[in-house]
Every structure is written in C-alpha cells, then in structure tokens.
Amino acid sequence: MITFENIKWKNFLSTGDQWTEIDLNDSMSTLIVGSNGAGKSTLLDALCFALFNKPFRKINRGQLVNSINEKGLKVELCFSIGKDEYRVFRGAKPNLFEVYKNNKMVDQDAAAKDTQKYLEQSVLKLNYKSFTQVVILGSSTFVPFMQLGASVRREVIEDLLDIQIFSNMNTLLKDRIRSVYAKSKDCTHLLTIAEERVQSQQKLIDSLKEVNTTRKKEKEDKSFKNISEIDRIEKNTVEKNNHLKELEEQLIDTEEQNSLLTDLKEKQFGMNSELKSVTKEMKFLKTHDDCPTCHQSINEEFKKEKIKILKKDGNTITKALKKQQKAVDDLVSIIEKANKILLEVRDLRSDITINDKMVSSLESENISIKKELEKLNITPNIDKEKESLSILQSQLDKVQEDCSKISQTLDEFQVVSTLLKDSGIKKQIIKKYIPIFNNLINKYLHSMDTFFNFTLDEEFNEVIKSRFRDEFSYSSFSEGEKQKIDLALLFTWREVARMKNSAATNLLILDEVFDSSLDASATTELLSILRSLGQGTNVFVISHKGDILADKFMRTLRFEKINDFSKMMDDS
Numbered sequence: 001m002i003t004f005e006n007i008k009w010k011n012f013l014s015t016g017d018q019w020t021e022i023d024l025n026d027s028m029s030t031l032i033v034g035s036n037g038a039g040k041s042t043l044l045d046a047l048c049f050a051l052f053n054k055p056f057r058k059i060n061r062g063q064l065v066n067s068i069n070e071k072g073l074k075v076e077l078c079f080s081i082g083k084d085e086y087r088v089f090r091g092a093k094p095n096l097f098e099v100y101k102n103n104k105m106v107d108q109d110a111a112a113k114d115t116q117k118y119l120e121q122s123v124l125k126l127n128y129k130s131f132t133q134v135v136i137l138g139s140s141t142f143v144p145f146m147q148l149g150a151s152v153r154r155e156v157i158e159d160l161l162d163i164q165i166f167s168n169m170n171t172l173l174k175d176r177i178r179s180v181y182a183k184s185k186d187c188t189h190l191l192t193i194a195e196e197r198v199q200s201q202q203k204l205i206d207s208l209k210e211v212n213t214t215r216k217k218e219k220e221d222k223s224f225k226n227i228s229e230i231d232r233i234e235k236n237t238v239e240k241n242n243h244l245k246e247l248e249e250q251l252i253d254t255e256e257q258n259s260l261l262t263d264l265k266e267k268q269f270g271m272n273s274e275l276k277s278v279t280k281e282m283k284f285l286k287t288h289d290d291c292p293t294c295h296q297s298i299n300e301e302f303k304k305e306k307i308k309i310l311k312k313d314g315n316t317i318t319k320a321l322k323k324q325q326k327a328v329d330d331l332v333s334i335i336e337k338a339n340k341i342l343l344e345v346r347d348l349r350s351d352i353t354i355n356d357k358m359v360s361s362l363e364s365e366n367i368s369i370k371k372e373l374e375k376l377n378i379t380p381n382i383d384k385e386k387e388s389l390s391i392l393q394s395q396l397d398k399v400q401e402d403c404s405k406i407s408q409t410l411d412e413f414q415v416v417s418t419l420l421k422d423s424g425i426k427k428q429i430i431k432k433y434i435p436i437f438n439n440l441i442n443k444y445l446h447s448m449d450t451f452f453n454f455t456l457d458e459e460f461n462e463v464i465k466s467r468f469r470d471e472f473s474y475s476s477f478s479e480g481e482k483q484k485i486d487l488a489l490l491f492t493w494r495e496v497a498r499m500k501n502s503a504a505t506n507l508l509i510l511d512e513v514f515d516s517s518l519d520a521s522a523t524t525e526l527l528s529i530l531r532s533l534g535q536g537t538n539v540f541v542i543s544h545k546g547d548i549l550a551d552k553f554m555r556t557l558r559f560e561k562i563n564d565f566s567k568m569m570d571d572s
Contacts, residue, residue: 002505011066016565027555033546034559039566050077130159144486153460187403194396444488
C-alpha cells in the first residue's frame with residue numbers, strides 16, 4: 001500500500017517563495033476551501049507534477065513556475081510503501097528530479113526518463129492515468145473512466161490487477177521470437193548440408209564392402225546393453241505403476257473442496273465486516289457524547305449498556321472468527337495435500353510414458369543392429385573412413401541438437417506468446433474479477449439511491465438496465481447521474497486496489513465534486529460513503545461550499561490570495 005505522508009511546494013503556480021506544506025496522513029477528512037484562483041486546487045497539480053512530471057490540470061509545464069518570481073519551482077513529496085520510505089524532489093528553473101529510498105538517492109547517474117520509469121513501474125506500479133482513476137475525482141480536466149477509450153480502460157484495469165507486466169513481457173517476447181525465427185531459417189540450410197555430408201561418407205564406406213569385426217562386436221555389445229537397459233526400465237515401470245495405483249486411490253476431487261473454501265472465506269469476510277462495524281460503533285460511543293444527527297446528549301447509562309452489549313457481540317464474533325479460521329486452515333491443508341498427490345501422479349504418468357518411449361526406441365535400435373550384423377562380411381580395414389564418418393556424424397548431431405533446441409525454443413515462445421496476449425492469462429484474470437467489479441459498482445450506486453443495474457463486460461463496455469429492463473448508456477444520463485456512476489467506479493477501483501495492495505493508497509481527493517451536479521440527498525449519501533472508508537483513507541475535498549461542509553470534516557484548510565500570492569491557513 002502506498003501511504004502518502006507529506007507534500008510541500010513553493011514558486012508553484014500562484015504560490016510564492018515560501019513553502020506551502022500539507023500533512024497528507026494527519027486527518028481522515030480534510031476540507032480545502034477558497035475563492036476562485038486562490039490556489040485550493042494546487043495540491044492536485046503539485047501531487048501529479050511530483051510523481052509524473054505533469055500537472056493534473058491542462059497547464060503547460062512552463063506555466064507552473066510562479067509568474068512573479070519566475071524561478072525556483074520546487075515540490076517535495078514523501079510517501080511510504082511497506083517498510084520503505086520514499087522522497088521525490090521535482091523542480092523547474094533550475095530543473096530538478098531526485099528519488100530517495102530510505103534516505104539514499106536512487107541511481108543518481110541515471111537519465112531522468114529512466115528514473116521516471118523506475119518510479120512508475122517499480123515503485124508506484126501505476127501510471128498517470130491509473131493513478132488519477134484511483135486517487136482523484138476532479139471536475140475540471142479529469143476524464144472519468146467511462147469517457148476513456150477502450151485501450152486506456154484496459155490499461156487502467158491491468159494496472160489495478162497488477163497484470164500490466166504480461167503486456168511488457170509480450171513486447172519483449174516478440175523481439176526474441178523474431179531473433180529465434182531468423183536462426184530457425186538458417187538451421188534448415190545448415191542441416192541439409194550436414195546430412196548430405198554424412199550420407200556421402202556412408203555411401204563411400206558401403207561401396208568398399210568391407211567388414212569390420214570391431215564394429216560387429218560393438219553392435220553386439222550395444223544390443224546386449226540395450227537388452228539389459230530394457231529390463232531395468234521395465235522393472236522401474238512396474239514399480240512406478242504400483243506406486244501410481246496407490247496414489248490414484250488417494251486422489252480426491254478438489255473442485256468441491258475449493259468451492260467450500262470459497263464459501264468459508266466469504267463467511268469469514270462477512271464476520272470481519274461485522275466485527276469492524278461493532279468496533280466502530282464502540283469507538284464512536286466512547287469518544288462522542290452527542291448524537292451527530294440530532295446534536296442531543298447521549299444518556300450515559302444508555303452508552304454504558306450499549307458498549308457492554310457491543311463488547312459482548314465483539315467477543316462472540318472474535319471467537320467465531322477463530323473457529324472459522326481453523327476451518328479454513330484445515331481445508332487449505334486438505335487441498336494442498338490433494339494437489340501434492342495430483343502433482344506426483346502426473347509426474348509418475350510422465351515417467352512411465354518416457355520409459356515406454358525409451359523401451360520402444362531401444363527395441364527399434366536392436367532391430368536395426370540385427371539387420372546390420374546380418375550384412376557384415378570380412379572386409380579390409382575402414383577405420384580411417386569410419387573416423388571421418390564419426391566426425392561428420394558428430395557435426396550433424398550438433399547441428400540437429402542446435403536446430404532442435406531452436407525449434408523447441410520457438411515452439412515454447414509461441415505458446416508463451418499465446419498466453420501473454422490479451423486473450424490469454426490476462427483475460428482469465430480479468431474474467432475472474434469482472435463479477436467483483438460489478439458487485440462493488442452496484443453496491444456504491446445503491447448506497448447513493450441509484451437503483452439501476454450497472455455492469456461492465458470483459459471489454460469494459462457498460463450495460464445499464466433499469467428495474468423494468470430498459471437499457472441505457474452512460475452518455476444518456478444526466479450530469480448528476482453520471483457523477484454518481486463516476487463516484488461508484490472510483491470507490492470500486494480503490495476497493496480493488498486495496499484487494500491487490502500494490503495499487504492501494506491512503507489518499508483520496510475530490511475536486512469540487514460537492515459543487516457540481518450532486519443534489520442535497522446525493523451529498524448526504526456521498527458523505528456517508530466517505531465516512532465509511534475507514535482509518536486507512538485520508539480524504540481531501542476541494543470545495544466552494546465551506547460554510548455548508550465545514551462541520552462535516554475534521555480539518556479545514558483555507559487558501560487566500562494575499563499580495564498576488566496564495567497563502568494557506570488551517571481553520572481547524
């Protein structure tokens with residue numbers, strides 16, 4: 001998970017030569033207010049500039065430098081991923097780009113584009129488009145997911161599911177395939193030449209009509225060795241068949257076990273959610289004396305009795321969770337054992353097949369040896385010619401071996417290429433998550449009193465149906481309904497990112513969302529969703545409605561223009 005800690009900037013847009021600093025992990029909810037042009041949206045541009053070298057809004061890079069001071073633009077961003085602490089420094093006039101990991105600069109001799117690639121691919125594991133879909137919902141230049149092209153939608157989803165690497169691998173693999181294919185074409189020519197040389201030498205030896213007694217003995221010894229080897233292999237095959245029968249009797253159908261495991265984990269998830277809800281309610285009662293809705297005092301005796309009941313419920317759920325976890329662990333152990341047996345069975349079957357092929361090959365070789373021995377007669381010595389033939393045969397074997405490896409490599413690359421295409425592994429992974437996407441999207445839509453059914457297909461095209469099965473498209477809705485869909489998608493992608501962890505982040509920024517098309521009811525519903533996101537999320541809301549929303553947030557930051565420079569004040 002990416003935990004954004006702190007950001008500060010100076011000489012950035014309307015900010016002068018004094019640092020403006022915001023603690024990004026200090027409060028669960030922060031309201032940013034100010035008049036038009038006061039600089040309240042500067043946070044968005046500074047954040048995107050620090051990470052991706054471009055602002056969130058459509059502003060030329062040169063225009064980011066404060067127009068009065070005209071130099072010294074600097075942005076510093078601190079965040080952590082697991083146990084690793086990162087700092088990113090970005091600036092203009094003069095240009096500056098440095099990335100520090102645990103207080104050590106990352107490859108200071110690398111080109112800026114390489115450092116940027118490292119930051120996006122190895123650290124953040126998100127590009128600009130995917131980052132904005134997970135972290136930001138803006139009202140100005142933001143392009144919602146439903147307005148993105150099909151290829152960009154796929155790119156965002158692949159980033160969220162950590163499967164973009166398959167596309168990168170496929171690109172690299174195509175270059176390898178082209179190289180191996182060129183070698184394969186050369187092999188055909190080299191193999192033909194080597195085979196012709198061996199055949200020519202063999203014809204020369206045959207024409208001499210000579211018999212070599214040593215060769216005869218070699219053939220006989222080889223035949224005897226083959227017979228012994230056949231006997232050994234057949235005994236080994238009997239042993240493996242016996243062991244195979246024993247293992248096949250132990251095989252079980254894991255499909256039912258996996259289905260049961262899924263049910264257990266779903267129940268476990270539900271119990272965890274219930275426990276979180278009980279804990280949250282207890283925390284609220286312990287820390288609040290007034291009802292947040294009616295603003296009346298909560299009776300102390302009622303609080304004590306309610307906390308007692310909640311504590312009892314929490315203990316009950318905790319005990320049930322421990323029991324549920326044991327059931328999960330036991331079932332996992334059974335499945336793992338079954339899979340291990342299945343793997344061993346597959347290996348045994350493969351070994352038996354190989355043994356059968358070896359026996360067949362040895363038997364075939366002995367038949368050939370027998371025919372050659374029948375043709376042998378007493379002939380002059382042909383050792384010299386045999387040596388030449390041996391050399392040529394070795395050369396042929398080497399060419400055949402090299403060509404076989406190249407052919408095998410090409411076949412393997414083709415198989416891997418098929419798997420790495422959009423229709424391969426990625427499709428299967430996406431297919432698995434599509435139902436999860438749709439369930440989450442509709443959950444958030446319903447929580448905002450929007451009761452149509454919204455689904456995405458495997459190509460990320462929307463299918464929207466009303467209760468009466470009327471079909472709609474995203475573009476057919478009002479701006480208010482579109483914004484609800486955009487919000488539902490944003491929360492869904494954040495939830496998916498949390499599941500995958502690598503793309504998860506504590507930061508969520510809503511830019512003038514409350515100022516646009518949401519009515520009073522939708523505003524209340526959205527606030528409720530934001531409150532439900534939990535302690536792991538730090539929400540920043542940029543709005544003109546400070547007088548209406550201030551009491552809904554734990555912290556308020558106000559931006560004002562003073563002497564043509566933006567200044568930030570904490571009104572909390």
